[in-house]
Amino acid sequence: MTEINVQDLASGVDTVWVLLCAALVFFMEGGFAFLEAGFIRAKNSMNIVMKVFTDSTIGMLSYWAAGFGIMYGLDRAGVFGSTGFLIGGDLSHIQLRIPIYAYWLFQAAFAMAMASIVSGAVAERMKYGPYIIYTAVAAALIYPVAGHWVWGVNGWLGKLGMLDFAGSAVVHAVGGWSALAAVLALGPRTGKYNKDGSLNVLPAHNLHLAFLGTFILWFGWFGFNPGSSLSGLDMNIARIALTTNLAAAAGGTAGILFTMFKYGKADPSMAMNGALAGLAAITAGTAYVQPAGAVIIGGVAGVLVVLAVSFFDKIKADDPVGAIAVHGAGGTWGALAVGLFAQQGGLFYGGDAGLLGVQALGVLSVSVWAFTATYLVFTALKKTVGIRVSAQEEFEGLDLNEHGITAYTGLMTNPLYDIEENPAHSFGGIQPQKALLVNTAQNIEP
Secondary structure (H helix, E strand, O other): OOOHHHHHHHHHHHHHHHHHHHHHHHHHHHHHHHHHHOOHHHHHHHHHHHHHHHHHHHHHHHHHHHHHHHOOOOEEOOOEEEOOHHHOOHHHOOOOOHHHHHHHHHHHHHHHHHHHHHHHHHHHHEEEEHHHHHHHHHHHHHHHHHOOOHHOOOOOOHHHOOOOOOOOOHHHHHHHHHHHHHHHHHHHOOOOOOOOEEEOOOOOOHHHHHHHHHHHHHHHHHHOHHHOOOOOOOOOOHHHHHHHHHHHHHHHOOOOOOHHHHHOOOHHHHHHHHHHHHHHHHHOOOOOOOOOHHHHHHHHHHHHHHHHHHHHHHHOOOOOOOOOHHHHHHHHHHHHHHHHOOOOOHHHHOOOOOOHHHHHHHHHHHHHHHHHHHHHHHHHHHHHHOOOHHHHHHHHHHHHHHOOOOOOOOHHHHHEEEOOOOOOOOOEEEEEOOOOEEEOOOOOOO
């Protein structure tokens, strides 16, 4: 009787722990919303929050209907699961000490996070309707297939020995390289790049809001990483929390110092993205590396994100929030770093190149899958319903044209001119005809 009571107590502690961490990961959606809204122009800020909200609603239902079953259902050839749809069917093979409902909530929050990585990259020019379709497909298929390969029982990468504790590859690389595919299919914002390849700054409208989003994401990561232990009785959760925090601090530090060295001034956006890149990078190895290793992993990610942002601008992959650099580059580096810094099997700790090779194969595989699947979805949407708003709607702002409301009162003014009376007025070749939208606080459109 005593043994049963102890088991019940342990299960209860673990259930409460996982539910608490699931809430923290879900709260990260607020971080995504604030971060992305702050990084873009005011006239599009409500639209981006709506896209993140779509990840949390339609994305969650899609994961419930199909995604969880594909990710964790009974394995088929190491590629996908075939049970567990609508949280039904045989799921006994997962062998949990917590209720399946608690486990599902935690995993669903991860699926929403992956979709929200893409939302920031396509900001300011993608139609809302097609984004709904993409979110449903991402949560139901794209993310779950990659997840099954690594985390599913008998997934082929998991059987090879790939280590991705909380998802540098499965969540962040998948989200980041999906974002790259979406951006390439969508094209850059009007006026972002000149014919000679130089770029124009389309300024963020509220960096305070972006910093708030960064702090919320950082806070939520204490559920993202330690929660992946699935046990409040696992004493390793303290180390996981520590390595998570140190990597974020190192990434933010590197973003500050590297931009001071490179540009002469500390760039706030790169300070934020440096910390987030450090978090994305440590997510794979947080349970396997020492604190010093976490600092190195985070610091490298903080430098890498600055270089990656410049690279993607050079190839005209317009990403308003830096999601590709943070999650794609940062997540990929983090997955590889496990092969170097893992205390057991890492190359720098007496191991051979075996683990590093598996990590490289794993992150390459899920990245290619995510990029290809997303590009096909966006291409299909582009050829059918269309994925991009018109130049006129882009100029006026997605808030008004996609949702009929602006984020800030006073953003819309009476027409300052009529193009028919004064054709000399234009913006990047766009002919405004109805109204001129003005961000009276920061960004006055000509």
